[in-house]
Amino acid sequence: MTRAWLAVAVAGACTACSADHGPRFHAAGSRTPRAGGVLHVATEQHVSTLDPALAADEVSLYAIHAMFDTLVDYAPGSTALVPRLAARWDMSADARRFTFTLRDGVTYADGAPVVAADVAASLDRARTLPDSPYGSYLADVSSIAAPDARTLAIELAHPDAAFIYTLTMSFTAPAHRAGDGALAGAGPFTLAAWEPGVRVVLARNPRYYDAARVHVAGVELRENVPADVQFLAFERGELDAVDHLAAPDYQWLAGEPAWQPYLRGASTLSAFGWRMNVRVPPFDDVRVRRALNYADDKAHALRILGGTAEIAHGLLPPGVPGRDDALAPYPHDAAAARRLLAEAGHADGLDVELVTYAGDEPERLAQSLQADLAEVGVRARIVTMSFAAYQTAIGKPDGPPLSLAAWGGDSPDPTSFLDAKLATSAIGSDASANDSFYSNPALDDLLDRARAERDPARRAELYRRAERIVFDDAPWIFEYHRRAIEVVQPYLMGYDPHPVGIHDYASAWLDREAGE
């Protein structure tokens, strides 16, 4: 018995103490990007398709973005637009006509030239493929023309200054059928191998028009690797970065001084909170909605997320033009919440159902909100659904009236959040994108005007007013915007989390001595 006890004690002690906590690998010290090497990264999800017209999930798009260059793209680490296959572009004064001029002499990996008609074909394909989730992005397009090999003209039925962002999306990339029948693009990398569910291997495109932009010889993206397992592999040097650190691993790294230079974060295009169906009592009463916003202590959500988020005052995440950074989030104010509830006739409290889906984080967020609500007399019963059941239930008019909301925007533009989630036009009878069924003509009017506004400053002003309306009407309990936190090996350069969620494998380079 004594020896068994000793063993237990020693085992416990060893968990707590292990000698060196800093990075095991080091940079060679090059000041300029080195070429060569294979970038090893992984994802918790899997790549579902490599067809840009069909890929709707983030991870498939990681690989697709590397294989299919678009006309315009985001600059590394920023929401600013840079030209890629388009040498330049122009928007008409009424924000309805977009004209692109393609670069000269761009070819696919097999040498075939890239022509403007290829882009037109990609757009048509997205519109006509029944399984493409992107047709709706082009719903407002009235004509697409390629008058010559290098010119593309797109005309919209209604003004939309934000339409340019659509051309950063992979489904708009020119593509052609290569010799093997697979769809190929004109991106910095080509597909070397794909074992579905296991890994995607990319190789540097030898014919890429901007060869100086690409450094690594290839990329291996491993699929279906849980975040904590990724971190273990990272520690062993099998991965060069962990893109989405699990909160406990981040918390550990955050406490290790030696790791600080290699921890990176960026706001993501996301909004999280709890949507309320504003047509259903008691959430049809704005006082109740505001009360719940006051009751929710958003600092709790931040702590549940392990510090990988920032508090939200609305739907627009930091970095999106038009976001009113001066607008303070609803403070945690239990007294204000109780007062509003009493005014709304719920002095004796209120019974609500809190719908979330299975998973550590969504369940903890629900438990935390439940406790916050209890403090102001709102008795919340947590209903945990499977993710599939949750997805089916959300967006139905008779679906759960109060449920966990997570939204990822397509572009760093307010339309991707406000128009998509809160405009009257986004209300559908089934699987409604506007899943709080919020409808306000004043907001609709501002959004319509902003869409047509070409001047960025005036446009931003309109969105600031829209933000105020959304804040006051509180169709959600606004909680947080997620931050992407990644850790990189000291020798991995140029691989920072991107605010729009893309992964730019081209900008990455490995500062390792050959043979190391």
Add this chain to the structure above:
Amino acid sequence: MAAPRRAATAAILVIASLIAIAIVGPVVTADPLRGDLDAGVSAIGAPLPPSGSAPLGTDALGRDELARVVAGAGSSLAIAALATAIAMAIGLAVGVAAGYAGGRVDGALMRSVDLVLAFPFLLLAILLAALMRARGSGEVGGTAVVVVTLGVASWPAVARVIRAKTAILARGDMVTAARALGASPWRIAVRHLAPNVATAAVALGALLFAQTLLAEAALSYVGLGPPPPAASWGRMIYEARAYYRTAPWLIAAPGVAIVVAVLAFAALAHALEERA
């Protein structure tokens, strides 16, 4: 015989203190379900290490780990006790019936035992828990599912041992004499068989208890244990697995508790076995 006796005494002492902790502890410690995301976690939500106000630290929800280990003693021991009782009740009934009746009854009952034993224990438990979980929900319902699952998955081992003991006794002089004197099978089972298998059954029960305690932890670890926010040792380890680096105390505390309890019950079973 001194060593086993000392071990038995120590085991009984440990078990008695575990039970005492389970009963008295919750009165003394903090609320095991009360999360504190204000003072119970760091600014970025990391669990806090052991301190004066939380001797075993806090978990990621800011709950007091000591309070949860103590509350876990109650629920883990209660779950193991109830599940053991179910397994013992079924196992004893089947074992005595099969061993005494012999013949076809014996064959049929033992084949059913074989059938249950043919499934790996954990697989069977997961299957049962998943089947029952699909129907019931809620906190009490969820815990009841765990109890029934563990009980139903554990009885065949009991039935086997008891059947073997009973079969020997049933052919012995005592039972033959009782039968000759016209005693009913029921009377024979209660008066002659039960007392004679009792010692073995108690030893078996203690061992089963230890196994059930571990099985509850295993079931919790695959997410089929008592539903949150209940504190059971297995569930606590399950919830702490991601924090092994950040907050090793979250695994150490319930882990040590499980090891101590299992060792104590195993030692008790061993001592009882030697006496039997």
